[in-house]
Amino acid sequence: MSVVTNTTTIGAIDAPSRRNTELALVVFAVAISVFAYANVGLALNGELPSGMLGYGAGLALLGGVAHLVVRRFAKYADPLLLPLATLLNGLGLALIWRLDQSERFQALDTFVPAASKQLLFSAIGVATLVAVLAILKDHRILQRYTYISMVVALFLLILPMFFPAVNGAKIWIKIPGFGTLQPGEFAKIIITVFFSGYLMVKRDALALASRRFMGLYLPRGRDLGPILAIWAMSILILVFETDLGTSLLFFGMFVVMLYVATERTSWIVFGLLMSAVGAVSVATFEPHVQERITAWLDPFAGWGKLNASEQMAKSLMAFGSGGTLGTGLGQGNSDLIGFAANSDFILATVGEELGLAGMMAVLLVYGLIVERGVRTALAARDPFGKLLAIGLSGSFAIQVFVVAGGVMGLIPLTGMTMPFLAAGGSSVLANWALIAILIRISDTARRPAPAPSPSTDAEMTQVVRP
Amino acid sequence: MNKPLRRIAIFCGILVLSLLIRDNWLQYVRADELNSHKYNRRVEIERYAHERGDIIVDGKAITGSVETEDGDFRYKRVWKDGPLWAPVTGYSSQAFDSSQLENLEDGILTGNDDQLFFDRTLSMFTGEKKRGGNIVTTLNGDAQKAAFKGLGRKKGAVVALDPKSGAILALASTPSYDPSVFAGNSLKDSDNRQELLKDEDKPMLNRALRETYPPGSTFKVVTAAAALENGLYDDIDAKTESPLPWTLPQSTTELRNEGDIPCENATLREALRVSCNTVFGKMSDDLGNKKMIEQTEKFGFNKEVFTPVRADASVYPEDNRPQNAMAGIGQASNRTTPLQMAMVASAIANDGKLMQPYMVAERQAPNLDPVYTHEPEELSRALSGENAQKVQQLMETVVKDGTGTNARIPGVTVGGKTGTAQHGLNNSEKPYAWFISYAKTDSGSPVAVAVVVEDGNANRDDISGGGLAAPIARDVMKAVIDSKK
Numbered sequence: 001m002s003v004v005t006n007t008t009t010i011g012a013i014d015a016p017s018r019r020n021t022e023l024a025l026v027v028f029a030v031a032i033s034v035f036a037y038a039n040v041g042l043a044l045n046g047e048l049p050s051g052m053l054g055y056g057a058g059l060a061l062l063g064g065v066a067h068l069v070v071r072r073f074a075k076y077a078d079p080l081l082l083p084l085a086t087l088l089n090g091l092g093l094a095l096i097w098r099l100d101q102s103e104r105f106q107a108l109d110t111f112v113p114a115a116s117k118q119l120l121f122s123a124i125g126v127a128t129l130v131a132v133l134a135i136l137k138d139h140r141i142l143q144r145y146t147y148i149s150m151v152v153a154l155f156l157l158i159l160p161m162f163f164p165a166v167n168g169a170k171i172w173i174k175i176p177g178f179g180t181l182q183p184g185e186f187a188k189i190i191i192t193v194f195f196s197g198y199l200m201v202k203r204d205a206l207a208l209a210s211r212r213f214m215g216l217y218l219p220r221g222r223d224l225g226p227i228l229a230i231w232a233m234s235i236l237i238l239v240f241e242t243d244l245g246t247s248l249l250f251f252g253m254f255v256v257m258l259y260v261a262t263e264r265t266s267w268i269v270f271g272l273l274m275s276a277v278g279a280v281s282v283a284t285f286e287p288h289v290q291e292r293i294t295a296w297l298d299p300f301a302g303w304g305k306l307n308a309s310e311q312m313a314k315s316l317m318a319f320g321s322g323g324t325l326g327t328g329l330g331q332g333n334s335d336l337i338g339f340a341a342n343s344d345f346i347l348a349t350v351g352e353e354l355g356l357a358g359m360m361a362v363l364l365v366y367g368l369i370v371e372r373g374v375r376t377a378l379a380a381r382d383p384f385g386k387l388l389a390i391g392l393s394g395s396f397a398i399q400v401f402v403v404a405g406g407v408m409g410l411i412p413l414t415g416m417t418m419p420f421l422a423a424g425g426s427s428v429l430a431n432w433a434l435i436a437i438l439i440r441i442s443d444t445a446r447r448p449a450p451a452p453s454p455s456t457d458a459e460m461t462q463v464v465r466p
Numbered sequence: 467m468n469k470p471l472r473r474i475a476i477f478c479g480i481l482v483l484s485l486l487i488r489d490n491w492l493q494y495v496r497a498d499e500l501n502s503h504k505y506n507r508r509v510e511i512e513r514y515a516h517e518r519g520d521i522i523v524d525g526k527a528i529t530g531s532v533e534t535e536d537g538d539f540r541y542k543r544v545w546k547d548g549p550l551w552a553p554v555t556g557y558s559s560q561a562f563d564s565s566q567l568e569n570l571e572d573g574i575l576t577g578n579d580d581q582l583f584f585d586r587t588l589s590m591f592t593g594e595k596k597r598g599g600n601i602v603t604t605l606n607g608d609a610q611k612a613a614f615k616g617l618g619r620k621k622g623a624v625v626a627l628d629p630k631s632g633a634i635l636a637l638a639s640t641p642s643y644d645p646s647v648f649a650g651n652s653l654k655d656s657d658n659r660q661e662l663l664k665d666e667d668k669p670m671l672n673r674a675l676r677e678t679y680p681p682g683s684t685f686k687v688v689t690a691a692a693a694l695e696n697g698l699y700d701d702i703d704a705k706t707e708s709p710l711p712w713t714l715p716q717s718t719t720e721l722r723n724e725g726d727i728p729c730e731n732a733t734l735r736e737a738l739r740v741s742c743n744t745v746f747g748k749m750s751d752d753l754g755n756k757k758m759i760e761q762t763e764k765f766g767f768n769k770e771v772f773t774p775v776r777a778d779a780s781v782y783p784e785d786n787r788p789q790n791a792m793a794g795i796g797q798a799s800n801r802t803t804p805l806q807m808a809m810v811a812s813a814i815a816n817d818g819k820l821m822q823p824y825m826v827a828e829r830q831a832p833n834l835d836p837v838y839t840h841e842p843e844e845l846s847r848a849l850s851g852e853n854a855q856k857v858q859q860l861m862e863t864v865v866k867d868g869t870g871t872n873a874r875i876p877g878v879t880v881g882g883k884t885g886t887a888q889h890g891l892n893n894s895e896k897p898y899a900w901f902i903s904y905a906k907t908d909s910g911s912p913v914a915v916a917v918v919v920e921d922g923n924a925n926r927d928d929i930s931g932g933g934l935a936a937p938i939a940r941d942v943m944k945a946v947i948d949s950k951k
Contacts, residue, residue, distance in 0.1 A: 104538060259473075259474070260471055263467070263470050303505050317500050317506045320493065320496055320498075320500020320501050321500065321501045321506065321508050323493060323501065324497070333507070333508050333511060351489070355493065356489060356494055356497075360489060360490075363485050364486075371478075371479075374474065374475040374478060378468055378472075383467060386471065390471055393478070394474060394478065397478040397481055400481070401481040401485060405484070410485070
């Protein structure tokens with residue numbers, strides 16, 4: 001008689017890891033991007049671009065490495081996050097390369113070819129993803145660095161104040177011999193870590209110790225402290241760095257996380273009121289912000305007079321000229337926007353050359369990333385993971401809304417970049433890190449519970465022995 | 467914590483949804499408006515993205531379209547002989563818009579006109595390269611060259627019409643300009659245009675259509691026509707009641723004739739032959755301002771003319787008696803365009819029927835199929851056939867043995883009238899030399915011409931309609947007759 005020691009009644013059924021789905025989707029994403037790249041070359045020069053092989057191989061390599069690392073270190077991760085990010089990154093590269101080819105764009109004083117740099121930063125971004133997944137075995141480790149995160153984030157936010165303004169916004173720091181960095185992009189992630197850690201600890205105090213007033217739960221004065229501090233900070237950023245987008249992003253993200261942590265609607269009402277007060281008061285004495293609002297209200301009225309209006313009008317005309325199906329890649333004139341056409345305004349190129357259809361597809365891809373992030377938050381088993389996931393995906397959603405809404409004239413334009421699509425090293429890097437953290441949380445969330453260890457005592461209680 | 471998470475999920479969904487709705491609003495609902503917005507440079511880019519159609523004279527293109535390397539406008543307009551044709555075509559510049567035919571027929575020339583919709587749709591399927599359609603004009607190359615040669619370096623204008631149809635055969639204005647020099651989009655184009663605009667001789671002014679001159683004695687044929695039409699006189703060889711000297715009504719000023727010419731009670735034939743101011747001044751006064759206006763309006767005065775290029779209205783205004791008498795000999799407030807006087811000559815030559823002047827004979831689709839062909843139309847009945855023939859006799863006498871002998875063409879009946887119009891304060895400035903005429907062959911009249919020369923360089927006494935303007939008119943008429951052989 002054989003002695004079988006496996007006495008557990010229920011064996012752990014291996015949950016599907018969905019890694020093969022992810023691989024297929026990554027291949028698909030790379031294929032679409034390479035096709036877009038070839039399309040640009042054919043439209044502009046009538047031949048396949050010479051750099052196509054290198055570009056395709058590079059992108060395939062990045063996608064492949066990222067996939068293998070996910071397979072190795074985050075086996076149960078969400079299968080959609082990586083392919084979606086790869087698709088946007090690849091499409092962004094094709095669009096940036098397309099704008100690099102524009103003669104009109106090349107004639108600008110500020111012109112520097114951006115595609116190769118973007119590819120380099122995409123590689124560094126994927127390296128960041130690899131590092132995050134390899135080093136950060138569990139997202140809860142981040143919880144230990146709650147207050148350090150706060151200090152680092154504030155430091156990063158304040159840093160650009162000491163550097164000269166670039167194009168009216170003080171969001172850049174210049175590192176000699178390296179280039180420029182946008183620390184706000186990284187601060188966004190780091191401050192989410194702080195919020196998550198802080199709120200996880202304070203959520204009960206914030207939620208329960210409140211007075212009821214006119215049907216709303218008002219927080220106590222001492223609990224109001226942190227939210228006031230963040231509010232003040234975002235206003236200060238707005239005033240000193242004239243960065244409307246980032247302050248809106250931080251404040252929105254904090255309100256979202258506060259609401260999730262406390263489940264109190266009053267925080268949202270409170271947050272909206274405060275942001276309204278902040279926005280109105282800043283808009284009344286900050287000319288930079290006023291210009292943007294004027295440009296938003298009637299873009300064409302300021303043609304030839306106000307730079308911001310003209311830029312906005314050009315963006316709208318690019319969208320309008322694209323129509324339903326677009327002109328086709330490489331055949332539009334979105335480069336007429338000139339300055340920032342490949343960064344803040346890259347969506348205008350999507351709109352003009354890929355049309356309403358392409359634009360909706362891209363917006364839905366962003367929507368899907370957000371959806372996977374929220375789903376990760378729902379599935380996460382620990383409050384810190386939930387808060388971190390919703391913070392990251394919420395800020396991602398707000399950023400997409402603020403940028404896309406801005407270039408489409410839905411809201412006043414703010415200087416922020418479209419995640420993954422737009423040219424900008426810091427942005428690509430930070431967004432790959434963001435995706436890495438979401439992948440890590442989703443892996444933890446979807447990982448099947450470990451099988452109970454076989455108990456030696458169980459044998460004693462079993463009556464029938466095999 | 468999952469309930470607020472779900473709500474945040476809905477919030478994020480609303481954010482994305484609002485972006486999608488906004489995108490549909492921009493790219494579907496407002497797409498056309500934004501695509502054709504006046505600030506949208508794509509409209510211009512598209513305009514110059516294809517070869518522009520040509521303007522055609524005598525079956526040959528007088529314009530062209532060349533590919534340029536600089537800037538985002540691909541094709542640029544060129545002219546085979548710019549100064550010769552600028553008064554007809556106008557200009558078409560990438561930087562400075564367009565004028566005249568280039569402007570009015572832009573839809574056909576760019577290929578965007580609705581008339582070419584079918585053609586465009588078809589070429590979408592055949593994959594043919596987009597190209598503009600052509601404009602076939604009525605102009606006669608030889609006549610146009612003769613007009614420019616005659617005017618030479620002098621300032622002036624020539625208009626030649628086909629009296630039977632109203633077709634414009636020559637349309638010259640000097641000094642002219644070459645529209646090619648600012649057809650592009652460069653700084654040099656801009657400088658060239660500035661130079662043309664600053665030129666005191668106004669080369670870009672179309673004197674044939676957009677400048678009004680006092681018509682001087684050439685207007686006497688209109689006064690004669692009015693007298694016949696209103697029954698003031700009936701027989702052109704009967705004596706008129708014309709005292710000499712004659713004092714302007716309500717005034718003490720005597721109206722003088724040029725020199726000592728036999729004008730007392732002169733017959734109409736004689737009065738026109740030697741160009742009597744007194745006879746026609748009194749005639750205008752006898753008819754009165756109202757009747758004179760009526761007659762001039764039958765010839766097309768006081769109204770803009772569209773050829774389709776717009777020509778300024780010639781003016782015969784309401785005025786007091788002495789002024790009306792002066793206007794009757796083409797002075798005072800009477801001002802006409804060269805086109806108007808050509809219309810007068812052509813109505814008389816066409817037995818009283820004034821045809822609508824036009825210069826576009828046909829619009830062609832890019833594949834050369836006509837999409838529009840002009841049908842000659844009568845603008846008005848200026849005078850009865852009988853009276854028209856009487857005025858013809860008067861004008862033919864002028865050329866045969868009057869002031870217009872310089873316009874004679876062997877073997878062809880020519881009728882004409884000279885004019886030397888005073889202008890400036892107290893007539894201090896150099897006068898304008900005028901000549902209007904028509905030629906007649908067995909098959910009716912093939913051409914009527916009006917010539918005006920404003921020559922600042924000529925000796926004052928040498929300036930006369932018969933001396934300066936008549937030879938030009940003769941050469942233009944001859945060119946038309948010869949080209950028909």
